[in-house]
Amino acid sequence: MSTEKRRLHASRRGFVAGGTALAGVLGMPAIGAAQARAIKIGLLHPVTGFVAYNGAQSRLGAQLAIDEINAAGGIKSMAGAKLEAVLGDTQAKVEIGVAEVEKMNEAGVAAIVGCFQSAIVLATTQSAAKYGIPYVVDVGASDLITSRGLTNVFRLKPGFGKCVDAAVLALDGINGGAGKVAKSAVIVHESSEFGTGTAKLLSERLPKINIDVKEVIKHDNPTRNFDNVALRIRSLQPDIVVMSNYQNEYVLLARTLHQQKVNLAGLFSVLGGGFNFKFVKDLPDVAEYMMDHNHWFAPTNPRAQAMKKQVEASGTTLFTFEIYLSYNAVKLIADALERAGSADKEKLTAALASSTWSGHFMPYGPTKFVNGQNEGGEGATLQALKGEIEVVYPAQFASAKPVFPKPKFG
């Protein structure tokens, strides 16, 4: 077992301790019987490279689900067959991701869960399609992922099209409540499929709610310095800035705009890679009043709250969206395996396609896949307020009222 794998086990040990003890008791009668063959699940994530943190969080979430399923007796319709993770690292590179799919196919995986970056999801799902391997996208926002007619691809969460629509609706609602103070915007996005696709949609949608897009600024990963972007934004004097970036650049851009005291009515992001509990705790002044439309667990679901507490109690990480999206992706596969009663790829694909699973803790309702996309997936609009992350839109799920426009710098 690799040292990395050992570390992941160590961090989730506490989480599964209770479940393991229970499974030990329940599993006793099965010891004498023939052991069912383990079902291999490929966990493909960028655990090295510039989005290594996000990849590691995804891997942790998926591993937690596998441990929990195994501790509860495995796949019951398959004589308690256990799930076995086959780990892959995309290194945030397309060609490595594709090579990892080839390796996973050789290893005989029944399904793949992956893999955070849209550009790599597009290539790896295509690769998996060659072998008919069911592929559940845990994180990966591009709408292209589920619009290419690949029957092996499934996504529980919404794509960026739906997220942008919901984010723009939320922004319109919040802006309307504040007397339409925001009339113009600058969009800043990272240059890969995720940021470019999101920015393109935003450029089309924002004018429809009477927010003029003054400029769209694209940047590379990594970017060392956002001083000029801040300068450009100040000279354009937009009412709001809408961001779409991965974690490092998200934090650096937000911090630069704050340090340079760029006065805005609001700083908004769609699927903001860095908007999480850690950002809000580490840089509270920077994060305060920032808004993000993103994936969020059902706040009233007791299982979600229990998992959040247990993940945070480990003291090694926070309950970020990657964890619960990947956790639920594996659980979705487990449900399909139970119903298919087989790890055969075709049967598993058919079971996923007909899934009406409601055992997740996302605010989605039962799953219904159309062209591989779960139709019920919804995000939430969040705001950093007093060092916490609050749901501010839609109003029926809101835990706080949005503060918009935000106070100006002295």
Next chain:
Amino acid sequence: MLSFDILLAGVINGLAAGAIYVLVAVGLTLIYGVLHIINFAHGSLLMLAMYGVYFLFRSAKLDPYMALPIVMAGSFVFGYLLYRLVIGRFSHGKDENILLITLGLSIIIDNAALFLFTGDTQTIDVPYAGEIVAIGAAFLPVAKLIAFVAALALCAALGLFMQRSDLGRAIRAVAKERQGARLVGIDVENVFAVSYGIGIACLGAAACLLMPSFYVSPSSGHAFVLIAFTTVVLGGMGSFLGALVGGFVIGITESLGGLLLGEQLGQIGISLIFILILLVRPTGLFGGGR
């Protein structure tokens, strides 16, 4: 067309960014000048120094500027020992071996950092993070102004050390003619290790000046090292003055390129200048034409 104020602000931003590039490049050019190798572990060691600053801040509440002497000294000792115990010992006197060892070290350090610190983005929140100085249309954060002044002061101090001190003279002698230096009694291996240590100490200083406005993750050092390589080649490999001028030229080019051509396309300016220098003056602006 951008106004003069905006362009001036762009130049000021470029100078502030360039100061950090200078510090990173000075260490790289010193190591090249003496050891005649490109230190492929430079980005990884910068990242390590940034984690040093981060942990000193988190655990001992030590401000990055107060930590500067400690981090520089620690980086020097780390670099010195790294050369003595690993690079010098396993290179068997061959430059190509040193190159491969530093490449290997880079891979080991990056992955060790990922294992120990995870890939998470770490930042520090200093009380003066939001303070700015208005220079025309430019709003320069105090942290970047301090970085600019400190980087220039450190370069001047290093230049004086190299010119006036016995050790500086020994380093220059080894850089120029290592066999001759050995013949006149200079401990060449020690000079190699000291030079490597000073190069890494420069990274320690850069780390302290960066952290109030930047972040650290296991891949963050590489964002600077590629630009430092360009700076060193542009200024002339092994030239202090070249690193100084080159760093500022790159900073200003990057900044104005970003303003005029957009943040992504603006990077093309650096490559254009780089190619132009290679065509017109292959030894770099201040290179000796070794």
